[in-house]
Amino acid sequence: MKNSGVKGALGALAVVAVAFAAKKMIDRKRFMKGIFEEYGIKSRSPFDVADTIREMDDEKYAELKNKLKEKFSSRCCENSKCCASEA
Numbered sequence: 001m002k003n004s005g006v007k008g009a010l011g012a013l014a015v016v017a018v019a020f021a022a023k024k025m026i027d028r029k030r031f032m033k034g035i036f037e038e039y040g041i042k043s044r045s046p047f048d049v050a051d052t053i054r055e056m057d058d059e060k061y062a063e064l065k066n067k068l069k070e071k072f073s074s075r076c077c078e079n080s081k082c083c084a085s086e087a
Contacts, residue, residue: 031071039064 036044039060041052053061 028071035064035067 035041036049039052039056041049043049053064056064
Protein backbone atom coordinates (compact mmCIF):
# COMPACT_ATOMS: atom_id res chain seq x y z
CA MET A 1 0.00 0.00 0.00
CA LYS A 2 2.99 2.29 -0.33
CA ASN A 3 1.99 3.63 -3.71
CA SER A 4 -1.71 4.09 -3.06
CA GLY A 5 -1.35 7.88 -3.44
CA VAL A 6 0.37 7.46 -6.79
CA LYS A 7 -2.29 5.00 -7.94
CA GLY A 8 -5.02 7.45 -6.96
CA ALA A 9 -3.32 10.28 -8.85
CA LEU A 10 -2.89 8.11 -11.95
CA GLY A 11 -6.52 7.04 -11.72
CA ALA A 12 -7.67 10.65 -11.53
CA LEU A 13 -5.45 11.54 -14.46
CA ALA A 14 -6.95 8.68 -16.48
CA VAL A 15 -10.48 9.91 -15.74
CA VAL A 16 -9.56 13.43 -16.87
CA ALA A 17 -8.00 12.09 -20.08
CA VAL A 18 -11.11 10.06 -20.92
CA ALA A 19 -13.35 13.07 -20.24
CA PHE A 20 -11.18 15.28 -22.46
CA ALA A 21 -11.27 12.73 -25.30
CA ALA A 22 -15.05 12.38 -25.00
CA LYS A 23 -15.49 16.17 -25.11
CA LYS A 24 -13.35 16.39 -28.22
CA MET A 25 -15.36 13.66 -29.95
CA ILE A 26 -18.64 15.37 -29.07
CA ASP A 27 -17.38 18.69 -30.45
CA ARG A 28 -16.36 17.06 -33.73
CA LYS A 29 -19.71 15.29 -34.01
CA ARG A 30 -21.57 18.59 -33.49
CA PHE A 31 -19.41 20.29 -36.10
CA MET A 32 -20.06 17.56 -38.67
CA LYS A 33 -23.78 17.60 -37.91
CA GLY A 34 -23.81 21.36 -38.55
CA ILE A 35 -21.95 20.89 -41.84
CA PHE A 36 -24.43 18.21 -42.93
CA GLU A 37 -27.37 20.48 -42.12
CA GLU A 38 -25.79 23.49 -43.83
CA TYR A 39 -25.15 21.66 -47.08
CA GLY A 40 -28.38 19.65 -47.06
CA ILE A 41 -26.85 16.20 -46.63
CA LYS A 42 -29.68 14.10 -45.26
CA SER A 43 -28.16 10.63 -45.15
CA ARG A 44 -24.94 9.97 -43.25
CA SER A 45 -23.61 7.13 -45.39
CA PRO A 46 -20.28 7.82 -47.11
CA PHE A 47 -21.80 7.18 -50.53
CA ASP A 48 -24.53 9.78 -50.06
CA VAL A 49 -22.03 12.32 -48.78
CA ALA A 50 -19.81 11.67 -51.81
CA ASP A 51 -22.79 12.02 -54.18
CA THR A 52 -23.76 15.33 -52.59
CA ILE A 53 -20.20 16.61 -52.90
CA ARG A 54 -20.07 15.59 -56.56
CA GLU A 55 -23.25 17.57 -57.22
CA MET A 56 -21.87 20.75 -55.58
CA ASP A 57 -20.56 23.61 -57.67
CA ASP A 58 -16.92 24.62 -57.33
CA GLU A 59 -17.54 27.52 -54.93
CA LYS A 60 -19.53 25.46 -52.42
CA TYR A 61 -17.00 22.64 -52.63
CA ALA A 62 -14.10 25.03 -51.95
CA GLU A 63 -16.01 26.52 -49.00
CA LEU A 64 -16.73 23.06 -47.55
CA LYS A 65 -13.13 21.99 -48.06
CA ASN A 66 -11.80 25.08 -46.26
CA LYS A 67 -14.16 24.61 -43.31
CA LEU A 68 -13.12 20.98 -42.89
CA LYS A 69 -9.47 21.84 -43.32
CA GLU A 70 -9.64 24.54 -40.63
CA LYS A 71 -11.44 22.28 -38.18
CA PHE A 72 -9.45 19.09 -38.64
CA SER A 73 -5.99 20.35 -39.61
CA SER A 74 -3.04 19.20 -37.57
CA ARG A 75 -1.62 21.78 -35.20
CA CYS A 76 1.78 20.11 -34.83
CA CYS A 77 3.66 22.61 -36.99
CA GLU A 78 1.94 25.91 -36.27
CA ASN A 79 5.12 27.65 -35.14
CA SER A 80 7.78 25.64 -36.90
CA LYS A 81 9.21 26.19 -40.35
CA CYS A 82 8.72 22.67 -41.65
CA CYS A 83 5.22 23.28 -43.01
CA ALA A 84 5.66 26.96 -43.90
CA SER A 85 6.49 26.08 -47.50
CA GLU A 86 3.20 24.16 -47.90
CA ALA A 87 0.98 27.08 -46.93
